Amino acid sequence: MFGLFPNTDKKKEELVALGLPEAAASAAVATDSMFGCPSSTYGPSTCFYTHVIKPDADVEEVVKAFDAYAEAAKNSKKHRVVSHSYNASTRELISIETLEGPEVMQNHIGNCFPAYTKILAAGAEMNECICICPKEEIQWWENSLKAWGPKRFIVTANHV
Numbered sequence: 001m002f003g004l005f006p007n008t009d010k011k012k013e014e015l016v017a018l019g020l021p022e023a024a025a026s027a028a029v030a031t032d033s034m035f036g037c038p039s040s041t042y043g044p045s046t047c048f049y050t051h052v053i054k055p056d057a058d059v060e061e062v063v064k065a066f067d068a069y070a071e072a073a074k075n076s077k078k079h080r081v082v083s084h085s086y087n088a089s090t091r092e093l094i095s096i097e098t099l100e101g102p103e104v105m106q107n108h109i110g111n112c113f114p115a116y117t118k119i120l121a122a123g124a125e126m127n128e129c130i131c132i133c134p135k136e137e138i139q140w141w142e143n144s145l146k147a148w149g150p151k152r153f154i155v156t157a158n159h160v
Contacts, residue, residue, distance in 0.1 A: 011029050031106050048096050049150065061123075062124045072111045079097060081098040101137070134158060
């Protein structure tokens, strides 16, 4: 298909094999095309989210997977800010990202999901997810982010 990077079908198959729903995998790989990742017309969205490392987790493996996740996020399209940190004293993975819209989030999912599954498998779980986004995109962000199962979950409109 014109404009798609090689191995798009293979990437989609791998994402589905890891547990990403087929529709989400299709949306993610579609953003790999030259023209598949437009910025939001309404403005950027910022997400703050944390994962807690469980007491019986393999901390070294969690942090290794988190590092790979952070690298994948930094290499994703149109991320304005990617700040990730592991806080050993609270056993938390802390992330702040500013993305230029829903298609950018789909690109993020396609690139980060393989490492994300390793974070969970090694023993971390999502604790909270807070997103500030354009009011026109609240429903989209709620639908996308609630799938990750955070205990605390807020999507709210940017007030300016």
